[in-house]
Amino acid sequence: MNRGKLIYTVKTGITHLLLIVIGFFWVYPFLWMFSASFKTQEEFFRDKLSLIPGSFQFDNIIRIWTKANFNVYFVNTLVVTAGTTLLVLIMTSMSGYVLGRYQFFGKQALMAIFMASISIPLVSTIIPVYEVIKSMGLVGTKLGLILSGAGGAHVVFLLLFAGYYRQIPNELEEAAKIDGCGFFQTYFRVMMPLATPIASTVIIMESIWTWNAFMLPLVLTLNNPSSRTLAVGLYAFRGENTVDWTGIAAGGSISVIPIIALFILLQRYFVDGVAGAVKS
Amino acid sequence: MKSVPISKTERKRRERLRINLWCWAFVSMTLIFYVAFQGWPILSSIYFSLLNWSGLTKDMKFVGLANYKELLGDQLFWNAFINSFKYMVLVVPLQLVFSLFLAYLLNNPKLKGSSIYRTIYFVPVVTTAAIVGIVMVFIWGVNGPLNQMLVSWGILQIPINFFGEGKTAMSSLVAVAVWKDCGIYMIYWLAALQSVPRTMYEAAMVDGAGRFRTFRSIVMPMILPTAGVISILCVISSLKVFDIVKTMTEGGPFYATDVIATYVYRMAFSSEMGMPRLGYASAAALLFGITIIIIGAVLNMVKKVLNQKRYN
Structure with a gap:
C-alpha cells in the first residue's frame, strides 16, 4: 500500500518536473524580453542570460514610446483592433442568427460559399485586396486596415453563433412576437442579449x-x-536600428503585454471558443 | 367570402417573403465583406495572373498564360514551393505529437496546477507572431542567450548561427513554430480527450494496462475522428506560414527558408527585385492557393473514407 503511494508520488513529481522544465522554455523568451526592456545597452550585452535587470530604468521604454513613434503605433493598433472587432461582431452575430434559426432561399448555397473560404490563404488574395483598398482611396489609412481586416466569412464565428441561436427555445420568440416585436426587434431586444457568451468569445x-x-x-x-x-x-x-536591442525588446514588450493581459483575464472565453471551433 | 382562403395562402406567401427578405438583410453585411475581400479578390487574382503589370501604373498588358509558363521554369518559385512543403512536413508531426503529449499529461483531474500549465503553454499562441519572430532572432542569435546556455552546458563547442546558415535555418524555424503554436493544438487535443469517459481509463488501469497501453488501445481509437480534423487544420495553417519567416529569416539565407508567402510578397510588394510584378506574383499565389485547396479537399476525403471504414 505504502509502496503504491510512493510510486504514485514519484510519478506525479516527475510529471511536474517535466511540465515545469517545458514551462520554463515557454516563458523564458517573454521574461527575457521584459527584463531586457529595463536594461542599459551595456548591461544587456554583458549579461545576456539574466532575467532580472540590475538597473531598473525606463529609458528604453520612453525612447521607444516617444522617439520611435510607438505611441502612434499603439493607438493605431488599438483603433484598428476595436474597429475590426466591432464590425466582425455585428456581422457574424446577425448572420449567425438567421443561419441558425431560419430557413431561407439560398441558405445552403450561401453556407457552402462561406465554408469554401476556409483553406484559401491570405497570400492568394492579398494583391487584389490591396487593389480594392487602393480603389477606395484607403491605402495607408486606419479605415482601410479596419475594412480589409473585417473582410472574409469568419466561418468559425458564424458556426458558433448559429449553433447558439439554434438552441434557444421558440417560446421566447413567440413571446416577443406577442409583445409586438418585429423581426429586427426580436433579434435586437431578445436574442442578441442572450448570446453574450458567444459574443465574448468572438470579441x-x-x-x-x-x-x-x-x-x-x-x-x-x-x-x-x-x-x-x-x-x-x-x-x-528593427530594419532601421539593428543594434538597438534594448529598444527592440521594449517595443516588443509594449506590443505583447496588452494582449497577454487580455488573454489571461478572459482566457476562459478564448479557450472555449478554440475548443468549440474544432468540435464544430 | 370567397377571398378568405386565397388571402390566407397569400398571407402565408407574404410572410415567407418577408422572412426571406429579413434573412438576406441580416446576412448582407457578411456577404458584402466576403465578396469585397475574398470572393472578388479570388476572381480578380485569376485575371491579374494573365497580365504583365507592375501595379504602379495603369499600364497592363494581357499576356495569357505566359506568367504560368514562366513560373514552371522559375527555380526560385519551385524552391519556395518545395520549402513550404518541407516546412509543413517537419512542423506537422512535431507539432501534433508534442501537443498531444502535453494534452495527455494535463488531462488528469488529479494533477494540481494543470490550468496554470495550460495557460503558460498557451501564451505564445496569443502573442504576435511577428514580434516573437523579431525577438527570437536575438535569442537564437550567435550572441544570444540560447547559444550561451548551450555552450555553458557543454552541449555546443562554439555558438551556432542558427538562422544564418542554410543547414540549420529551416529546422530552427520549425522549432520556433512548434513552440509558438503548440498551445493551440494542445487545446484541440484536450477537447478531444475530454470526450473520452474517465471510467474507461480507470477500467483499463484496473486491468493492469500502463499509461502508454491505455493510451494506445483505449484513448487513441476514440479520438481518431477529431485527430483527423486537427491534422487537417495543422497542415493547412502550416502551409500558410508568413509572419515568423518574414521576421526571422526574410526567406534567407540564400532562399533556404523562402516559402511561397515570402516569395509572393517579394515579387509583389518589395522593391529589392526592381519593379514589382503583380501579375506574375498573382499567378504564383493562385497556383499555390489551388494546391492548398486541393490538399484540403483530398485530406477531407481521406478522413471521410477512414471514418466510414471504422464504423463498418
Whole structure:
C-alpha cells in the first residue's frame, strides 16, 4: 500500500518536473524580453542570460514610446483592433442568427460559399485586396486596415453563433412576437442579449487575431508609416536600428503585454471558443 | 367570402417573403465583406495572373498564360514551393505529437496546477507572431542567450548561427513554430480527450494496462475522428506560414527558408527585385492557393473514407 503511494508520488513529481522544465522554455523568451526592456545597452550585452535587470530604468521604454513613434503605433493598433472587432461582431452575430434559426432561399448555397473560404490563404488574395483598398482611396489609412481586416466569412464565428441561436427555445420568440416585436426587434431586444457568451468569445478571439495581424497591415502601410500597427512598427524599427536591442525588446514588450493581459483575464472565453471551433 | 382562403395562402406567401427578405438583410453585411475581400479578390487574382503589370501604373498588358509558363521554369518559385512543403512536413508531426503529449499529461483531474500549465503553454499562441519572430532572432542569435546556455552546458563547442546558415535555418524555424503554436493544438487535443469517459481509463488501469497501453488501445481509437480534423487544420495553417519567416529569416539565407508567402510578397510588394510584378506574383499565389485547396479537399476525403471504414 505504502509502496503504491510512493510510486504514485514519484510519478506525479516527475510529471511536474517535466511540465515545469517545458514551462520554463515557454516563458523564458517573454521574461527575457521584459527584463531586457529595463536594461542599459551595456548591461544587456554583458549579461545576456539574466532575467532580472540590475538597473531598473525606463529609458528604453520612453525612447521607444516617444522617439520611435510607438505611441502612434499603439493607438493605431488599438483603433484598428476595436474597429475590426466591432464590425466582425455585428456581422457574424446577425448572420449567425438567421443561419441558425431560419430557413431561407439560398441558405445552403450561401453556407457552402462561406465554408469554401476556409483553406484559401491570405497570400492568394492579398494583391487584389490591396487593389480594392487602393480603389477606395484607403491605402495607408486606419479605415482601410479596419475594412480589409473585417473582410472574409469568419466561418468559425458564424458556426458558433448559429449553433447558439439554434438552441434557444421558440417560446421566447413567440413571446416577443406577442409583445409586438418585429423581426429586427426580436433579434435586437431578445436574442442578441442572450448570446453574450458567444459574443465574448468572438470579441476576444477577433481582438487577439487583429492585434497580431502582420501581413495585411504590412502591405497596406508600406507607403504610410504613420498608420503602422505595433507589429509592423517593430519590424520597421528593427530594419532601421539593428543594434538597438534594448529598444527592440521594449517595443516588443509594449506590443505583447496588452494582449497577454487580455488573454489571461478572459482566457476562459478564448479557450472555449478554440475548443468549440474544432468540435464544430 | 370567397377571398378568405386565397388571402390566407397569400398571407402565408407574404410572410415567407418577408422572412426571406429579413434573412438576406441580416446576412448582407457578411456577404458584402466576403465578396469585397475574398470572393472578388479570388476572381480578380485569376485575371491579374494573365497580365504583365507592375501595379504602379495603369499600364497592363494581357499576356495569357505566359506568367504560368514562366513560373514552371522559375527555380526560385519551385524552391519556395518545395520549402513550404518541407516546412509543413517537419512542423506537422512535431507539432501534433508534442501537443498531444502535453494534452495527455494535463488531462488528469488529479494533477494540481494543470490550468496554470495550460495557460503558460498557451501564451505564445496569443502573442504576435511577428514580434516573437523579431525577438527570437536575438535569442537564437550567435550572441544570444540560447547559444550561451548551450555552450555553458557543454552541449555546443562554439555558438551556432542558427538562422544564418542554410543547414540549420529551416529546422530552427520549425522549432520556433512548434513552440509558438503548440498551445493551440494542445487545446484541440484536450477537447478531444475530454470526450473520452474517465471510467474507461480507470477500467483499463484496473486491468493492469500502463499509461502508454491505455493510451494506445483505449484513448487513441476514440479520438481518431477529431485527430483527423486537427491534422487537417495543422497542415493547412502550416502551409500558410508568413509572419515568423518574414521576421526571422526574410526567406534567407540564400532562399533556404523562402516559402511561397515570402516569395509572393517579394515579387509583389518589395522593391529589392526592381519593379514589382503583380501579375506574375498573382499567378504564383493562385497556383499555390489551388494546391492548398486541393490538399484540403483530398485530406477531407481521406478522413471521410477512414471514418466510414471504422464504423463498418
